Amino acid sequence: MAIGQARSTGDKSKWAVANTVVLLYALIPVLWILSLSFKPASSITDGNFIPREWTLENYAQVFQVDLFTSALRNSIGIAIIATVLAVIIGTMAAYAVARLRFPGKKLLIGVSLLIAMFPPISLVSPLFDIWRGIGLFDTWPGLIIPYITFALPLAIYTLSAFFREIPWELEKAAKMDGATPLQAFRSVIVPLAAPGVFTTAILVFIFCWNDFLFAISLTSTSASQTATVAIANFTGASEFAEPTGSIAAAAVLLTIPIIVFVLFFQRRIVAGLTSGAVKG
Amino acid sequence: MADIVLDHVTKRYPDGTVAANDINVEIADGEFIILVGPSGCGKSTVLNMIAGLEDISDGELRIGGNRMNERAPKDRDIAMVFQSYALYPHMTVRENMAFPLKIAKMDKAEINRKVEETAMILDLSQHLDRKPANMSGGQRQRVAMGRAIVRNPKAFLMDEPLSNLDAKLRVQMRTMVAKLQQRLSTTTVYVTHDQTEAMTLGDRIVVMRGGVVQQIGSPQHLYDHPANLFVAGFIGSPAMNFLPARLENGALRTALGDLALSDELRRTLEDADAPREAIAGIRPEDFEDAALVEDHVRARGSVFTAEVDVLESMGSDKFVYFKIEGEQAMSEDLADLAADAGTADVPESAGHLVTRFAATSVATEGKRCEVWVDTDKIQVFDPSTGANLTIPRPAPAPSSASRGISATESG
Amino acid sequence: MSAQATAPAAETGRAAQGRRGRPPVSEGARAERRLAFLLCTPAVLVMVAVTAYPIVYAIWLSLQRYDLRFPGDRTFIGLTNYVTVLSSGYWWNAFAVTVIITVISVAIEFVIGLVLALVMHRTIVGRGLTRTVVLIPYGIVTVVAAFSWQFAWTPDTGYLANLLPEGSAPLTDQVSAISVIILAEVWKTTPFMALLLLAGLALVPDDLLKAAQVDGAGPWQRLTRIILPMMKPAILVALLFRTLDAFRIFDNIYILTDGSNGTGSVSILGYNNLFRAFNLGIGSAISVLIFIAVALIAFLFIKLFGAAAPGSEPERR
Numbered sequence A: 001m002a003i004g005q006a007r008s009t010g011d012k013s014k015w016a017v018a019n020t021v022v023l024l025y026a027l028i029p030v031l032w033i034l035s036l037s038f039k040p041a042s043s044i045t046d047g048n049f050i051p052r053e054w055t056l057e058n059y060a061q062v063f064q065v066d067l068f069t070s071a072l073r074n075s076i077g078i079a080i081i082a083t084v085l086a087v088i089i090g091t092m093a094a095y096a097v098a099r100l101r102f103p104g105k106k107l108l109i110g111v112s113l114l115i116a117m118f119p120p121i122s123l124v125s126p127l128f129d130i131w132r133g134i135g136l137f138d139t140w141p142g143l144i145i146p147y148i149t150f151a152l153p154l155a156i157y158t159l160s161a162f163f164r165e166i167p168w169e170l171e172k173a174a175k176m177d178g179a180t181p182l183q184a185f186r187s188v189i190v191p192l193a194a195p196g197v198f199t200t201a202i203l204v205f206i207f208c209w210n211d212f213l214f215a216i217s218l219t220s221t222s223a224s225q226t227a228t229v230a231i232a233n234f235t236g237a238s239e240f241a242e243p244t245g246s247i248a249a250a251a252v253l254l255t256i257p258i259i260v261f262v263l264f265f266q267r268r269i270v271a272g273l274t275s276g277a278v279k280g
Numbered sequence B: 001m002a003d004i005v006l007d008h009v010t011k012r013y014p015d016g017t018v019a020a021n022d023i024n025v026e027i028a029d030g031e032f033i034i035l036v037g038p039s040g041c042g043k044s045t046v047l048n049m050i051a052g053l054e055d056i057s058d059g060e061l062r063i064g065g066n067r068m069n070e071r072a073p074k075d076r077d078i079a080m081v082f083q084s085y086a087l088y089p090h091m092t093v094r095e096n097m098a099f100p101l102k103i104a105k106m107d108k109a110e111i112n113r114k115v116e117e118t119a120m121i122l123d124l125s126q127h128l129d130r131k132p133a134n135m136s137g138g139q140r141q142r143v144a145m146g147r148a149i150v151r152n153p154k155a156f157l158m159d160e161p162l163s164n165l166d167a168k169l170r171v172q173m174r175t176m177v178a179k180l181q182q183r184l185s186t187t188t189v190y191v192t193h194d195q196t197e198a199m200t201l202g203d204r205i206v207v208m209r210g211g212v213v214q215q216i217g218s219p220q221h222l223y224d225h226p227a228n229l230f231v232a233g234f235i236g237s238p239a240m241n242f243l244p245a246r247l248e249n250g251a252l253r254t255a256l257g258d259l260a261l262s263d264e265l266r267r268t269l270e271d272a273d274a275p276r277e278a279i280a281g282i283r284p285e286d287f288e289d290a291a292l293v294e295d296h297v298r299a300r301g302s303v304f305t306a307e308v309d310v311l312e313s314m315g316s317d318k319f320v321y322f323k324i325e326g327e328q329a330m331s332e333d334l335a336d337l338a339a340d341a342g343t344a345d346v347p348e349s350a351g352h353l354v355t356r357f358a359a360t361s362v363a364t365e366g367k368r369c370e371v372w373v374d375t376d377k378i379q380v381f382d383p384s385t386g387a388n389l390t391i392p393r394p395a396p397a398p399s400s401a402s403r404g405i406s407a408t409e410s411g
Numbered sequence C: 001m002s003a004q005a006t007a008p009a010a011e012t013g014r015a016a017q018g019r020r021g022r023p024p025v026s027e028g029a030r031a032e033r034r035l036a037f038l039l040c041t042p043a044v045l046v047m048v049a050v051t052a053y054p055i056v057y058a059i060w061l062s063l064q065r066y067d068l069r070f071p072g073d074r075t076f077i078g079l080t081n082y083v084t085v086l087s088s089g090y091w092w093n094a095f096a097v098t099v100i101i102t103v104i105s106v107a108i109e110f111v112i113g114l115v116l117a118l119v120m121h122r123t124i125v126g127r128g129l130t131r132t133v134v135l136i137p138y139g140i141v142t143v144v145a146a147f148s149w150q151f152a153w154t155p156d157t158g159y160l161a162n163l164l165p166e167g168s169a170p171l172t173d174q175v176s177a178i179s180v181i182i183l184a185e186v187w188k189t190t191p192f193m194a195l196l197l198l199a200g201l202a203l204v205p206d207d208l209l210k211a212a213q214v215d216g217a218g219p220w221q222r223l224t225r226i227i228l229p230m231m232k233p234a235i236l237v238a239l240l241f242r243t244l245d246a247f248r249i250f251d252n253i254y255i256l257t258d259g260s261n262g263t264g265s266v267s268i269l270g271y272n273n274l275f276r277a278f279n280l281g282i283g284s285a286i287s288v289l290i291f292i293a294v295a296l297i298a299f300l301f302i303k304l305f306g307a308a309a310p311g312s313e314p315e316r317r
Helices: A009-037 A057-064 A066-099 A105-117 A120-134 A140-165 A168-176 A181-210 A213-218 A227-232 A244-279 B043-051 B093-103 B108-121 B137-149 B167-184 B195-201 B219-224 B229-234 B263-271 B295-300 B332-341 B399-403 C003-018 C028-062 C080-086 C089-122 C127-139 C142-153 C174-202 C206-214 C219-247 C251-256 C266-276 C280-304
Strands: B004-012 B018-027 B032-036 B058-063 B078-081 B155-159 B187-192 B204-209 B212-217 B241-248 B251-254 B257-260 B277-282 B287-289 B302-313 B317-323 B352-358 B368-373 B379-381
Touching: A009 A244, A009 C089, A009 C127, A009 C142, A009 C174, A057 A066, A057 A244, A066 A105, A066 A140, A066 A181, A066 A227, A066 A244, A066 C028, A105 A140, A105 C028, A105 C280, A120 A140, A120 A213, A120 C028, A120 C266, A120 C280, A140 A181, A140 A213, A140 C028, A168 A181, A168 B078, A181 A244, A181 B093, A181 C028, A213 A227, A213 C266, A227 A244, A227 C142, A227 C251, A244 C127, A244 C142, A244 C174, B004 B043, B018 B043, B018 B212, B032 B043, B032 B195, B043 B058, B043 B078, B043 B155, B043 B187, B043 B204, B078 B137, B093 B108, B093 B137, B108 B137, B137 B167, B167 B195, B187 B195, B195 B219, B204 B219, B204 B229, B212 B219, B212 B229, B229 B241, B229 B277, B229 B332, B229 B379, B241 B352, B241 B379, B251 B277, B257 B302, C028 C280, C080 C280, C089 C127, C089 C174, C089 C219, C089 C266, C089 C280, C127 C174, C142 C174, C142 C251, C174 C219, C174 C251, C206 C219, C219 C280, C251 C266, C266 C280
Parallel strands: B032 B187, B032 B204, B078 B155, B155 B187, B287 B352
Antiparallel strands: B004 B018, B004 B058, B204 B212, B241 B251, B241 B277, B251 B257, B277 B379, B287 B368, B302 B317, B302 B368, B317 B352
């Protein structure tokens, strides 16, 4: 990778400094919110990066707020269902895009590209009106459906890039070995595509988990309000309490699944994020 | 086991390109037949049509007497070995080989027995539980063969199965393939662009070019009696030398001097109504250092003198290159060959005469040398059609003619 | 065969061979087509039902007077809503803010992203760790990150606000608030940019750089003469993605300033008209205008800069 000469210790320390800068860049805002979440109400406004006193009080409070616990439940449920559905639908379409010849493929790719670029705010007004009309406003499906839609282009690109890397001849080989197209898909393509599917699922989940605009526009009560909205609307456990600590604690809770994904599946996420973009 | 018949088979793409034009080949039961030609000649298209991986636009494909055109690959009972081996990377060797049997819903014990038996033949028994990624190229290649053999299909189709191996291994595997085919005596259609593979492996060779069959015949027949310039130049290594020649008074006037022709050859050329301007083809081994040729043999041919340009000693014999003055033989066929070999734009690749001398020759680079040509072996071609004018017509029936050859010479 | 007749035959053969990569598979192209349609139908249905119909509906709404506070007053008024929006200072202010945020943040992201990508590509220590860590800003919920920045810049509470002179409140002044918004946006999305650029960087063969080094090119020349030109496709895709994304900025502004003090983007303006003023007509007109702006940006990128839209070359393997 590195060009030329052997690396001296001086070079090593230069890179170490560069990496430390990157590390600080990425971590400081996260550590800051973590720090706030452990500060007691008395010292929350002291402006110290590292808390002088530590407390779990904020976390206890967050779980006492019904709105937040229900929002967390909504977030998890909606994100998981949307992810599963988007990945299933996306896998089917991506297989067709990567492997089969059919008229209208270009159109399908064009449409999904269009949606990838679509400004969600443009959809919020009509969806708000339509959802109220057909009773989807403030329901789980009311959020799941737009999530699937906006996750689909991502899923189709990522998956078709993965699918394209599976050697085309394998499928021919399966056919020569007596498999029907469906058998070839199930016994050869699916196992090989599983890592790609899993990666896509992580990306889609992160997308759903992150959404704010749809959630704040298409929900109104604890029936379907998600955690991002709940945090934004936080007013504290009691009327007079300063919400900063609670918000910080809730924010940390929302961040945990992301950190877990990043730590365990770093390689996959990087591959997934870049596959669609570079290999086209 | 079955014979395969391609009856006026044509492949036309929707945009009008014709990848295979009116192919007629009858492949006998148990025969090992090679489809050979430069890339783009349509040989893989033909193989894919037999496999059922590509539709047949026109004509009929019969395997064991039954029409196959509309059948899916899985219903044709043929196995295929791919250039990339196409091993399923998520399956072990055992699972790879068992896959077609599992698809066919064979029972477990039977599958196991067959897989182990096949692994034994291919010397893969100790590798059965490994994944393809951890195996060498040669081992993977054998697994691919195993997956084809294990089904005991009616025919094997092989699409350049050895071209991903390095040179030494390729020679070994070539022998293995030949032995295996003999042992199983299953009809085999083998595609390659390597004429050496074609010569060494096949019972018969089908030479293709631009979607059209040029000639069908046994390796020796193709070598000795190429139907046209293309086949002559494609088969044989180093390739045949081509020289512009003028037919005058029963002799060939070439840059090498006047080459006297035998009576027989002269008669054949007259029968063929040969044009005065022709192309002479001489194989490297039909030259010899004149100093090494005995007198009575020497009288049979012609002798000329030229300066040795480059000399390559192979140990067993010597390749001696001479530079020839004068223009070069020009024809569509030769241009195609040069383009395929990639020599079209190598300076001075043409204009060289390649000869093969016995190792005892004392020819030296930069010195002049007397060269003897066996004029009996000269082939004369028509530059405009490429046809070999030295083949007496009707063409002599080669030994394999009984298998029903119909070399198409279209125009 | 005649020489003339063979030439086209040879060519057609070659042409056919060239396409051998994706041969029309037997079982009939029909079966393949049927399977393809079957597999694509759900995706197409969902995508069309949730975007095509609503956007048409949005256009229809934008041509009406439709205020949820006065539902009885709903009538067709043609382009009046567009005239109202386009002649209002709010729209143009929001538009200017959006463009400024987009241009500045994408420019900064590109520079930092490139540096980050080079560090990740070339580093000899802690490669895995670096790559893991940069994913945190990408993955973290925007709302969470926005709160972190908000608290950091809130007087008394924030470690950053305390570095500023006494009495300054950066989030209440237009220029400084927009700067904070850009900072939050850049922090969150630079890693994504860096990863896209890193992937492009990986496509630059090492041998080429060695050759350039032997030819006497210094590091800066290697970057500008070789690395960047070779990365052009990756760069354009990254810029296209990020520009479109930045133009839709909503979450960060909503949390940081809620659009007060002239910091609202077009998305914030649209949201406010829809869900705070309950004016579906005006809100829809703004939605349609944003859609048109985004389409124009994409068009410019693809046509003028020749950015290959991802997926536009699906035949390539």
